[in-house]
Amino acid sequence: MENPEEECASHEEMSQSSDIAGQTRNQDNVAMLSKFLGPRYRELAKNWIPTASMWGAVGAVGLVWATDWRLILDWVPYINGKFKKND
Structure with missing residues (x-):
């Protein structure tokens, strides 16, 4: 079984990577919107x-x-x- 500290760190990394993916999607939407407006x-x-x-x-x-x-x-x-x- 994994060390609880390592497991916690992996959860934090996963949440940070999903936050980064969400931010890049948001930036893409803003960039597309800024082309028109x-x-x-x-x-x-x-x-x-x-x-x-x-x-x-x-x-x-x-x-x-x-x-x-x-x-x-x-x-x-x-x-x-x-x-x-x-x-």
Whole structure:
């Protein structure tokens, strides 16, 4: 069996390597975005992401509320088993 200190070090190395891989992917996405948008618009887009995601969530809940809720919730895996149709 491995030494616990070595095992801990290997876990730290794995987490650091995954962090580095995530950072390089993020840098690639930023580089691709900077080709299309200048720094001003990139900063504006970054600032609007939380607002846009919140409005998207509100819109999704509003869609479920405005339509037949079973029509949409029948596609949700856990919830669709709770409301069986009485045929």
